[in-house]
Amino acid sequence: MLTAREDVGALPYGVRDVADGPDRLGPLLDAARRDARDAEDRRRLDGRVARAVVEAGFPRHFVPTRWGGAAGSFARLLADASAVAEACASTGWCAALYAAHGRLAAYLPEQGQRDLWADGPDVRVAASIVPAQGRASAVPGGWRLDGEWRTASGVDHAEWVLLASWTPGPEGVREHRVFAVPRADVAVRDSWDSVGLRGSGSNSVGADGVFAPAHRSFTLGTLLRPRPDAARCHRVPYPMVAGPIFAAPVLGAARAGLRAWSAEHAAGSPAQPGQALLLARASAGIHAAGLLLDGTAVRADRGDITPLAVAENRRDAATAAAMCREAVDELFHASGMRGQSPGSPVQRAWRDVTTAAGHGALGLDAAATAYAQAALADGGAR
Known part of the structure; x- marks a missing residue:
């Protein structure tokens, strides 16, 4: 590793x-x-x-x-x-x-x-798979979907949607099952009015008796058992890469906030001691977050796929997001009245980073628990 x-x-x-x-x-x-x-x-x-x-x-x-x-x-x-x-x-x-x-x-x-x-790879796919929502009932040849699924980002422009529900599994154990349905078969409900990521259109999806054939379905557990003959990007288990993918936009938004704050102060008087320290600390934190995400990419693309490597990626993605959130939070609160303007790019970055970093895939407590378990089982952290 x-x-x-x-x-x-x-x-x-x-x-x-x-x-x-x-x-x-x-x-x-x-x-x-x-x-x-x-x-x-x-x-x-x-x-x-x-x-x-x-x-x-x-x-x-x-x-x-x-x-x-x-x-x-x-x-x-x-x-x-x-x-x-x-x-x-x-x-x-x-x-x-x-x-x-x-x-x-x-x-x-x-x-x-x-x-x-079949008609080409340029298909936009939206999804609402965690947590499992709505209802799926077994019918001949597949499943009937009913109910509502929240926060499907980009669904207005998607051609297909992945939705997930609980279904009966073998020996009475329920399964978290994912279904692929054409966007035209579901209703998009205008429900997204968040503080940040406002333009993401993360609206709800409603289904009323939508049929999903059996061949358009798989269980979430399949993501933990990649096929050994697949391309490298499909051999990596889902928990190893979900966090880094969600953390990447957090990093970009944080960089935008840092650039905007710096531009606002570059036109004024020389930085005061407190401002200089803030700029140094925030820029270092965001830079370090980028280096942490570098490490997750290297592990995912060419490192050994082990339980510890999976846990390290979860740890580093969640930590990178937290570092970006903390840095932009400091920049925003140091912006004074200028940052309170609706048109402030620093405020926009603060809202976007705060919302994106709050995604469940970037939860630091869960990532820390997973890392501790894997590291101790592997002989200790290093």
């Missing part, structure tokens, strides 16, 4: 530098930056931005190569998602999740994958 020193040495300057591809990401960055404020008012991405996300390659990033996808690396995704989130946190969030959900859809049976990608 790679050590922390090897992780940092492999990617020395933070995930931003893995994906210095302005020609590739430039149109999306420009579109996201221009639409950021309107996306907040609209509470979803503009259609042109959603198309630019596709053109930048996010939905196809983890799609298997046999369907024309890239089966790409985690280092590339984390770098690209954080770069886009630096332009617009909501766009970066949706872009990262479109990629992540394409990876999850690759666990469908062969016919289910064909249903999604």
Whole structure:
């Protein structure tokens, strides 16, 4: 397994530098930056931005190569998602999740994958799979779905949706089962009005007797048992990479907040001692968060997949998000009345980082417990 020193040495300057591809990401960055404020008012991405996300390659990033996808690396995704989130946190969030959900859809049976990608890999997939919601009833040939699923980010622009419910399993043990359904088969309910990530359109999805064939379904436990003959990105267990994917937009939004705060103070008088200390501490914290995410990408892309490595990635992603949240919180509270303006970019970064870092996949307590258990079972932390 790679050590922390090897992780940092492999990617020395933070995930931003893995994906210095302005020609590739430039149109999306420009579109996201221009639409950021309107996306907040609209509470979803503009259609042109959603198309630019596709053109930048996010939905196809983890799609298997046999369907024309890239089966790409985690280092590339984390770098690209954080770069886009630096332009617009909501766009970066949706872009990262479109990629992540394409990876999850690759666990469908062969016919289910064909249903999604027979016409090409550029399919935007939204999801609401944790916690399990709604109701799934067994019917001949598959399942009937009813009820409501909350917070499906980017669902307004999705072609497919992954939904999860509890279903009866063998020996009376219930299973957390995931279903792929066409976006046209469900109703999107305008329910997203959050403090941050306002433009992500993380609305609710309603189903009334929607049929999901058996071949468009798999259990969440499948994500813990990757196929050994699959591409590397599909051999990594879900808990190892969920946290880093959610943390990447947090990092980008934090960098945006740091840049905005610095720009506001660069035009004024020289930094006072307290301001200098704040800037140094916040910038160091955000930089360190980027290095932690570098390490998670190295483990996921080419390290040994062990229980300890999985726990280390959970630990580092949750810690990176917490460091970004703490840094931006300090910057916002040091902005004075300027930060209270609705148009303040520092305030927007604070709201976005606070909301994104609060995602369950980035819970520090759960990550710490998992790490302690794995580290002690492996002979102790190091």
